[in-house]
Amino acid sequence: EPEVTQTPSHQVTQMGQEVILRCVPISNHLYFYWYRQILGQKVEFLVSFYNNEISEKSEIFDDQFSVERPDGSNFTLKIRSTKLEDSAMYFCASVPASSYEQYFGPGTRLTVT
């Protein structure tokens, strides 16, 4: 069964560094999402992406964040200058055209030191 994959599974970075989190959605899916979950807290929506552009973004998704789908398969989340409070699990999800169900990747655990 096709799965959403995310790499790396765990990323440790120093404050101020740029990180790129990668996701490979299921191939025929059309809608893509990034969520984050700070340890012990609820999951928060970051951004949705459709037709090669951002369709919605939350207040969290400020100028430090960007998303791209550079090659039609990968879907990346970039954080330009990481802060301690960016430490969280980051989940990618995708939705097929014929459904509303979000398929989640296993997450990337980002630790900013």
Place this chain on the structure above:
Amino acid sequence: AQTVTQSQPEMSVQEAETVTLSCTYDTSESDYYLFWYKQPPSRQMILVIRQEAYKQQNATENRFSVNFQKAAKSFSLKISDSQLGDAAMYFCASSDSNYQLIWGAGTKLIIKP
């Protein structure tokens, strides 16, 4: 804006017994979807059950069923014959026509052997 509320931070149940996790939501959308996700210690997000708001019939998936009360905006999850593997965080979530998920704070389910 949509909100999702889970009022039980933690629930415990004896193995083989039944437990109900509560969820209420608020939305101005006429067309929306409701979900329960399970998050084990691995932190992977696993879909347990889903419900389309336009369907009156409560969704069931094996030992998992929901009690969907649309007028009361309530969406509780019932787990029958609880098993040790059911121990996890359970998140209630809703989505609108953009499929963006809004999450509750989660309920930690403990299974007593």
